[in-house]
Amino acid sequence: MRSRHILQRLHVWLAWVAGVPLLFWTLSGLWMVARPIDEVRGTGLRAPLAPLVAPAALRTPPGSLKALALERQGDRLVWIAVRPDGASFRADPVSGRGLAPVAEPEARLLAAAALAKPTAIERVTRSTAEQPPLDLRRARPAWGVMFAGGDRVYLDADTGQVLALRTEQWRAFDWMWGLHIMDLSSRENSSHPVLIGFAALALLATILGLVLLPLSSRRRR
Structure with a gap:
């Protein structure tokens, strides 16, 4: 019981920390795929x-x-x-x-x-x-x-x-891409510690959620 409680608390904190970059990734990714690329490129x-x-x-x-x-x-x-x-x-x-x-x-x-x-x-x-x-x-x-x-x-x-x-759309697309890879300075570095760290936290939170799901279902039954 205690170990499950610790895992649940850890999952909640990881979800809060990883939730912000996940929101940015989803928002920027949705905006980019919603724009016709030929229109963006002019x-x-x-x-x-x-x-x-x-x-x-x-x-x-x-x-x-x-x-x-x-x-x-x-x-x-x-x-x-x-x-x-x-x-x-x-x-x-x-x-x-x-x-x-x-x-x-x-x-x-x-x-x-x-x-x-x-x-x-x-x-x-x-x-x-x-x-x-x-x-x-x-x-x-x-x-x-x-x-x-x-x-x-x-x-x-x-x-x-x-x-x-x-075009104006290209510049907006470029800014969204920089937000997506968390590099608003050069907007080209997609392999840096901040992005890798948040991605690892999001993966860990997902794995913990999958582990806790059957435990929570068993407890409710």
């Missing part, structure tokens, strides 16, 4: 890709390259090149000469071209690879172009490539 907001019509004579950038791809940016084609050390740049496909990094006026044009129905641009910010915005998740120098309504397009400042499209 798939329908992107402009359709225009066909590539390459010039008759292509000239590649000089030097050793790790990767090379042809991409349309606005009304022109550019090479997107990656050197062996990981540095990225863009080049003219006709001459092969490197092109200048993206300046703010071009960033505005490229961001608007990336959307099917762009709204008014409210703000443009520049970030470094060392301190990228939290919702970018890429260690790249970038332009962040915010449109009316909260949609934001991130462009690589060196190559002009679209790195990410973030």
Whole structure:
């Protein structure tokens, strides 16, 4: 009898401690699965890709390259090149000469071209690879172009490539994901002591409940 009483008290305390994270997990998980993922990602907001019509004579950038791809940016084609050390740049496909990094006026044009129905641009910010915005998740120098309504397009400042499209729903989804894994700072670490500890407590409370259930039923009979 005494051991059963101790187990019951322990189960109650464990349930109280584990109840808060369980509520957070259930609430955040329910919110995330209730949102269509294409709507969260803003798939329908992107402009359709225009066909590539390459010039008759292509000239590649000089030097050793790790990767090379042809991409349309606005009304022109550019090479997107990656050197062996990981540095990225863009080049003219006709001459092969490197092109200048993206300046703010071009960033505005490229961001608007990336959307099917762009709204008014409210703000443009520049970030470094060392301190990228939290919702970018890429260690790249970038332009962040915010449109009316909260949609934001991130462009690589060196190559002009679209790195990410973030909607208001994406940011809410991202916050819920951070709550779900109990990491609101980086929202990427799903294996840390706090999460593991609360999960272990929730598992222990569940096991104790299953052990006590037949004992309580036998006692009532």
